[in-house]
Amino acid sequence: MRPVLILQHEPAQGPGFLLQCLREHGLPLELLRPDLGDRPPAYAGDFSGVVLLGSDHSVRDRLPWIDRERLLLANALRLGRPVLGHCFGAQQLARTLGATVNRNPRPDIGWRELWVTPAARHLFDGQERLLSFNWHHDSFQMPPGATRTLFGLHGLNKGFAFGPHLGLQSHLEVTDEGLRQWCAHGRAELATGQGPTVQSEQDILSDLPERLARVRRAARALYHHWIGHLDRRPVAARPRAA
Template sequence: MRPIAILQHESTQGPGVLRDHLDRHDLPYRIIAPAADGSAPVDAAPFSGIVVLGSDHCVNETLPWIEHERVLLQDAIRRDVPVLGHCFGAQMLARAMGAKVGRNICPNIGWSEVWITPPAQQRMALPRQATIFNWHYDTFEIPAGAVRTMYGSHCLNKGFMRGRHWAFQGHLEVTETSVRNWCAAGRAEILRARGPAVQDETQILLGLHERIANLHRIADQTYRAWTAQLDRPLFFSLGRAAAYA
């Protein structure tokens, strides 16, 4: 099976429970660091799927590696190589599909409730509501031909899907450790941020163990459904007659 490309941009925003899921199901993957390397692959053919994680950058920045990622995702869409976008990755997928990405009405940092649409409930076996972890300032329009999968009180478009390509304006992949590390690294940023959807560090870490456990159940259902779509090699067992024909 071709590996899944995982595009990681920040040390605090790793694949987390997604990586655990892939390891548990013996699914090969390759972690790529476009921001650190200054470039990204532009050909989707070597991969069975592409995962794009979060970033401190904006998708509208004119950086070579961001342009490379856009070309890669457009190639994946053309070849129907499944894409899974988290936060920045969701915005990149929306942009690759021709949708606009811009500032949300307010920053969204911390835990917030989202409502899950019937198509996503059916396709991903998800409940009607969930609490997910967020850290973003931008939002995307729903691309042409896609359907909204999640929506929130302070950010309408929290997710979409179009065929085998899925995007989430949030972080399903985080672990208890990664949230703590992210808060420590972003402490000054949290203090500067203002708005009704911004939590402080104390609020983010309150009941963290239980929140992460609940989020992992949502993530497991989502990752299970997304990886089930990946193309796998077919193996044929040849009988003795066929083998010697």
């Protein structure tokens, strides 16, 4: 089958638990780093699905790779290749679908309880609430025709579904090692960003085994649902020249 394309934008924001789920399903993978010079392809038909991870950049930044990613997403939407976006990736998907992405009055950093909308509970193993990790300054508006899946105290639009395409204004893919790297990378921001919407590094890293176990229950259900939409048929071999 065609590989799943993963676009990673920061060293500390890797595919994490999502990578484990994809490998459990035996899916071939291709990982690119557009921020390091990898060129996002323009054609999504070579992939069974496209994943976009988080970034310290804003979707409003005038960078060629950000614009090229949206061209890829537009092609994936036209071809029906499922897209899964986390945080920055969800904002890229929302913007490609015609929604605006705005700066929040305050950053949202730390662990949050989110509510699952009734229409989306089948995506999260029937859960009405879930725990998620957040680190973002921007938020998307709901794309036209999309269904809200998640909302929270610090953001009405925490997730959406548009057919097989899913956007998360949060991180369900986080791991213990990844969170520690992320906190080390963002230590200066955590030290100066105190307030009701920013947790300290100590708070973020406390009770990780219990928190990650809760996150993984919701993440595994959602990722399994998304994987179910991938085209897993074998790729036909091209005929050899006579």
